[in-house]
Amino acid sequence: DQQVKQNSPSLSVQEGRISILNCDYTNSMFDYFLWYKKYPAEGPTFLISISSIKDKNEDGRFTVFLNKSAKHLSLHIVPSQPGDSAVYFCAAPLTTSGTYKYIFGTGTRLKVLA
Amino acid sequence: KAGVTQTPRYLIKTRGQQVTLSCSPISGHRSVSWYQQTPGQGLQFLFEYFSETQRNKGNFPGRFSGRQFSNSRSEMNVSTLELGDSALYLCASSLGTVTNYGYTFGSGTRLTVV
Numbered sequence: 752d753q754q755v756k757q758n759s760p761s762l763s764v765q766e767g768r769i770s771i772l773n774c775d776y777t778n779s780m781f782d783y784f785l786w787y788k789k790y791p792a793e794g795p796t797f798l799i800s801i802s803s804i805k806d807k808n809e810d811g812r813f814t815v816f817l818n819k820s821a822k823h824l825s826l827h828i829v830p831s832q833p834g835d836s837a838v839y840f841c842a843a844p845l846t847t848s849g850t851y852k853y854i855f856g857t858g859t860r861l862k863v864l865a
Numbered sequence: 866k867a868g869v870t871q872t873p874r875y876l877i878k879t880r881g882q883q884v885t886l887s888c889s890p891i892s893g894h895r896s897v898s899w900y901q902q903t904p905g906q907g908l909q910f911l912f913e914y915f916s917e918t919q920r921n922k923g924n925f926p927g928r929f930s931g932r933q934f935s936n937s938r939s940e941m942n943v944s945t946l947e948l949g950d951s952a953l954y955l956c957a958s959s960l961g962t963v964t965n966y967g968y969t970f971g972s973g974t975r976l977t978v979v
Contacts, residue, residue, distance in 0.1 A: 757907075783966055794869070794955055794970030795908075840907065844966045850913060850920045851963055852898065857907035 754778045755843055757856035765864050770828040772859045774841035777822065781843040781854075786815060786826050789838045789858070798839070799826070831863045867892065869958045869971035877977045883944040886974045888956030890937050896920075896961025897939035898968065899931060902953040911954075914939050915961045946978045 756775045764770045774784075782803040787795035801808040801815045801824065808815050814827045828835055838858045844851040870889040878884050890897050898921075899911040910923040914933035931941040943950055953975050957968035 785966070787970075792972065792975075794871075794972045796970070797967065800966070842908075844963075846963050847921060849963060850896075850915065850961065851966065852910040852913060852921055852923065853900075853908070853957075853968065854910075855900075855908040857905060 753857075754781075754845075755841060755854045755856040757839075757841060757859050759859050760857070761860040761862070763862045763864060764831045766833055767830045770826075770831045770835065770861055770863070772826040772828075772839050772841075772861065774824045774826075774856050775822060776824075776843060778843070778845070778854075779822070781845070783844055784815070784817065784824055785842045785844075785853075786813075787840045787842060787855075788835075789840065795840060828861075831861075833863045833865050836861055836863050869956055869969050871954075871956050871971035871974050873974060874972065875975045875977075877979060878946050880946055880948060880978055882946050883942060884946060884976060885940050885942045886954055886956075886976075888939045888941075888958075888971060890939070890956070890958030891969055894958040894960055894969075895937055896959045897933060897937065898957040898959070899939070899941050900955045900957065901925075902955060902973070903951075908955065911941065913961075920961075943976075948978050951976060951978045 785800040786798040842853040898913040913921040
């Protein structure tokens with residue numbers, strides 16, 4: 752059961768334009784979401800997060816939007832830069848007995864064209 | 866502040882062999898979680914260790930095991946390797962509290978089973 756889904760395996764965007772990466776979830780118990788960015792041969796690095804009490808969180812060029820009724824979140828990158836080319840994962844912590852694990856989507860490979 | 870160190874970076878093993886991977890977390894972090902990344906499957910949770918105890922476990926066969934030492938360093942072991950075990954194995958270091966969701970990932974160990 753894929754509780755977190757990223758239905759677009761890849762996305763290509765021109766430099767300077769907006770990149771929009773989407774993520775859907777099925778578990779209504781999720782109350783926090785994170786986006787990670789991963790370059791080849793490196794581990795994922797934290798990008799931005801959002802609590803379910805908010806519908807938007809912004810950090811520089813990165814903004815995450817959360818639509819709880821649709822169980823959907825999106826990551827906007829404006830303007831997109833070639834260095835943003837990477838695989839982006841959305842994740843949600845699933846808590847159990849005082850601990851948690853992340854449920855990850857399958858990732859979207861973003862390519863920003865110069 | 867040193868990051869999360871995983872060794873070795875690359876491994877090639879033969880079917881039926883066993884392998885041990887190592888992870889040194891960030892100083893002060895008592896929780897170490899392990900994830901398997903394969904193409905198309907995203908990152909799948911293997912298990913979490915906190916203060917030398919396995920606190921959480923994913924849906925992997927018993928061939929996958931781990932342990933944590935008193936200095937918080939962790940090892941994971943895979944016995945009787947199968948071709949399908951070829952993957953990137955990522956270690957995530959954290960404080961391990963549900964009030965502070967936050968992983969720092971290592972660069973991973975790329976395991977190839979031939």
